[in-house]
Amino acid sequence: MAKRTPSVIAGLRGPRVNAEDIATDDSVDTDMADAVPATTGQDRGFVAEDIVFDASDLSVYYGDFRAVRDVNMLIQRKEITALIGPSGCGKSTVLRSFNRMNDLIPTARVEGDLLYRGVDLYDPRVDPVEVRRRIGMVFQKPNPFPKSIYDNVAYGPRVAGRKKGLDDVVESSLRKAALWDEVKDRLQESAIGMSGGQQQRLSIARAIASDPEVLLMDEPCSALDPIATARIEELMAELKDEYTILIVTHNMQQAARVSDRTAFFSVEVDETSDRRTGLLVEYTTTEKLFSNPDDERTENYITGRFG
């Protein structure tokens, strides 16, 4: 279904050609308009030119085991999309397939189509490293490198070959992550000594220092206390102006508070093999999903009758 643009694929193929060229390449948007079907059937309110991800019949396997099946989703630019659902429903797996982090697991395999701005992310010519430089990730546990705060933030730009202007990148990333005032006097100190909330904001600063277009957040607040969680949520609302954000969360209130759209995933158990496969049950605006869901399973979950 996708019309692939060679120029765009070339941009995702490492070694990096020239990031700026591709990022400002106007033709990308036009091509994407062609690539995306005019109506999606899922929801109104998508603007075709602003579709960042288009997953159709996406399934992820670990070996023979199908962890999640038949995901159909469109992700809108500069929105926060939340992925919720019970444990084992495959929401993290789906998230990780969006920047090819699943490639790190030797047995993982993806079927179906996943288009990122019109490019099939799993095209053999696409370099996962290049994908990850554009689609950043924040993990569940804050995981600063055993380096200074400065070196942590500068890591992404450095591995992408950037040598000049790092001071500015570090400062602006830390400012965006609402961390600058707390750490500006100790940039050369080890990041290990920071509090959990600070470390998680550092992880966000580190992710945005690479100047990604999308931020994937895998339960970013699950290891944090309520105050630190509130800080991160505030921060996400601010970052929304510049970045497209996908967040996996166990916390339904959090999804309701921060996101524009919510996808509810559930698990189905195969009676004969006792295998659990995740599937996307309902995907719509957050407001509708939490007030008037179409699917009974969604309603049961959000009202606490299941899960």
Add this chain to the structure above:
Amino acid sequence: MADISISNSSTAAVGSLSVEALAGPQKRARKEALIRSVFLLASLVSILISVLIVVSLVRESWTFMTQVDWSVTWGQNGWRPRRGLYDMPTLLVASLIVTVIAMLVAGPLGLGAAIYLSEYASKKTRSFFKPILEVLAGVPSVVLGFFALFFISPQVIERIGRNGWLVIGAVIIIAYLAVIAGWTRNLVRREAGTELATQIKRVLTLTALVATALILIWWVNSVAGSGDPASADFFSVKRSGQLAAAAVGVGILTIPLVASVSEDALASVPQELRSASAGLGARKLTTTVQVVLPAAVSGIVAAFIIGISRALGETMVVFMAGGAADEATFTSSPFEGSLTMTAGMASLATGTDNVVGEGLTFQSLYFVGFVLFLLTLFLNIAAGRFVNRVRERY
């Protein structure tokens, strides 16, 4: 008074317990005590043995140190205990040469193997390679001694020739120094201004000066010709042992140790750090060099120091392939035969305690052993302190 009598009668009604009821079987308590003392005894015996070793070492060394004429221990151009010449530099320099060359072999190969096993190998490959490495660790050193004497010395060292080795050695040493200098610069920059940085700087400057001096001395000696010119001939095959061959053998013996300790260190680096690095668009090599190795640096340093300890203490290989019997002429060339501290001791203390020689020969062996003991003790303490220092930070 009345209260007490009432409470007495009420407890009686509930059913009061005697202490004996909760005391448990006497037999079990005695058994516990017995087992406890057995284990205590085991630990005391091993401590006692260690203490006795040190005491006997110190006692005989003390005899040597108080009675020897110190002029025979320095600058005598050779370790000839039977004739009363106990020249320590001969043994110390030979030990240094063997240890340095052994670590040049074991360091890169061991660390490289560890990096491959921990970062690159699939589960299947790892389950194939690890047992092989363990087999290498189980090779008796006497076998390695034969191998060094009859294969490494004539077929490897002599075939490549002295000049070839000088070039190879120089390249390896320069590469080593460059890597260490780079890492140190980063470390010092990161710790800029802290007490740790100044300490590291001080230690490294000193080490660098000493190392440079030693390398220069060795270089001049090797090139400007100790030994006969014929041995510099490319194709001459010498049928005897030499320090370099023994050192390569020791290095081979040390590889598994360095590899397994380094691999433990690498494996203990949390997986999340690798994911985070990959998530930021780093390639595998970048992740390994920038994130995993620095995070594991304390363990890797420990692996190297343990390796040095091992190489310094190895006896059989150097005794067999080191190219000297029970006395040695001073040399700073790895292409000559000489005795290391361990080989020097082993060559005289064989079979009986009836060490032949001048009056203090028997005690001189204890003295050498004592020096060796102090060196390894110092290395182990240094390793421990360095590891703790770095671990505190991360």
